Amino acid sequence: MSRSVNRIVTIGLVALLPACASTRHAAVKDTTKTFKTVVVDAGHGGKDSGAYRRYGPPEKLVTLDVAERLNRNLRESELKTVMTRSSDVFIPLDERVNIENAQKNAVFVSIHFNDSRRRGIRGFETYYHSSASFDLANRIQEKLMSIPHSANGGVHTANFRVLRNATCPAVLVECGYLSNRNEGNLARDSEYRELLADRIAEAIVEQRYGAGAYHGSTQVAAQPPQPNTSTGSTELAPVGGHR
Ligand SMILES: [Zn+2]
Numbered sequence: 001m002s003r004s005v006n007r008i009v010t011i012g013l014v015a016l017l018p019a020c021a022s023t024r025h026a027a028v029k030d031t032t033k034t035f036k037t038v039v040v041d042a043g044h045g046g047k048d049s050g051a052y053r054r055y056g057p058p059e060k061l062v063t064l065d066v067a068e069r070l071n072r073n074l075r076e077s078e079l080k081t082v083m084t085r086s087s088d089v090f091i092p093l094d095e096r097v098n099i100e101n102a103q104k105n106a107v108f109v110s111i112h113f114n115d116s117r118r119r120g121i122r123g124f125e126t127y128y129h130s131s132a133s134f135d136l137a138n139r140i141q142e143k144l145m146s147i148p149h150s151a152n153g154g155v156h157t158a159n160f161r162v163l164r165n166a167t168c169p170a171v172l173v174e175c176g177y178l179s180n181r182n183e184g185n186l187a188r189d190s191e192y193r194e195l196l197a198d199r200i201a202e203a204i205v206e207q208r209y210g211a212g213a214y215h216g217s218t219q220v221a222a223q224p225p226q227p228n229t230s231t232g233s234t235e236l237a238p239v240g241g242h243r
Pocket of ligand 1: 043044050051059112113114
């Protein structure tokens with residue numbers, strides 16, 4: 001190759017670089033006012049237990065239960081849903097991303113419970129990555145905060161793969177700390193899990209159709225259950241590989 005041809009090739013490659021760089025981040029389509037489908041993601045599963053305590057169910061089981069309840073509430077509200085898993089199976093993060101991005105007019109909501117070595121820490125947290133996801137994240141956090149005695153862990157950006165690689169608005173909800181005695185006990189209560197699913201569904205339906213559009217879970221209790229403080233230790237094993 002002559003020097004001049006070589007130079008042209010080099011210039012050509014350099015010119016291509018910005019285009020390549022811009023495709024590294026997924027282009028997010030703002031579907032928050034048009035979506036027809038909600039991709040419901042139950043965190044963890046199978047060999048990945050998520051947070052777990054010596055007593056009580058591991059995170060992977062409570063995320064699945066809340067996700068199934070959320071799925072039911074959304075369907076009752078005439079939204080289509082796709083669940084990334086509906087049983088206790090391991091789904092790699094990239095496969096979850098493929099499932100969320102396969103939907104053309106959707107939003108993505110991932111359900112998790114939180115974990116800390118500091119057992120006093122409690123509260124709801126909602127995470128997002130793209131600016132198109134902020135309204136939905138904020139709305140979910142707001143609706144969760146309407147649950148009496150709840151603590152506000154805030155709305156935050158995060159680089160989690162299911163958020164970062166999403167081509168639709170995507171949020172991840174931490175529905176309280178399993179490591180906290182109060183929230184850990186509440187998470188074991190099916191009526192409380194229904195309440196969580198009800199509030200998240202309300203936020204999603206109102207995001208799409210406006211305030212007052214959600215008619216409520218047919219199964220939600222009038223009053224949230226009081227935390228059961230008579231149960232035993234909620235001590236957690238060392239934290240590892242959460243999310
Ligand atoms: Zn988790």
